[in-house]
Amino acid sequence: MNSQQASSRRSLSHSADADQKRALAKAILQLPADLRDVFLLHRMAGLSFEEIGQQLGIKRAVVQAYLAEALARIVRAAPPDDV
Numbered sequence: 001m002n003s004q005q006a007s008s009r010r011s012l013s014h015s016a017d018a019d020q021k022r023a024l025a026k027a028i029l030q031l032p033a034d035l036r037d038v039f040l041l042h043r044m045a046g047l048s049f050e051e052i053g054q055q056l057g058i059k060r061a062v063v064q065a066y067l068a069e070a071l072a073r074i075v076r077a078a079p080p081d082d083v
Contacts, residue, residue, distance in 0.1 A: 020078075024074065024078070026077070027077035030073075031073060034056075034066060035066050035069055035073070038056070038063055039066075039067060039074075041055065049063045
């Protein structure tokens with residue numbers, strides 16, 4: 001593989017990564033507020049189920065159910081992986 005081909009491959013990979021990030025952001029924004037809040041607090045803020053429950057005034061089991069539903073919706077909204 002020559003340097004031009006390698007550069008082209010890196011460019012395509014970067015473009016695919018950017019597309020995946022945009023699709024993920026769109027899927028998160030489309031979640032209902034309660035699911036989105038739980039997802040962001042857990043995955044982005046790093047809070048535990050207990051901490052999220054305390055902050056939102058819901059039970060740990062509800063936090064878990066909301067997170068599972070949020071993840072399922074995000075996976076369904078994700079474009080198929082071409083790799």
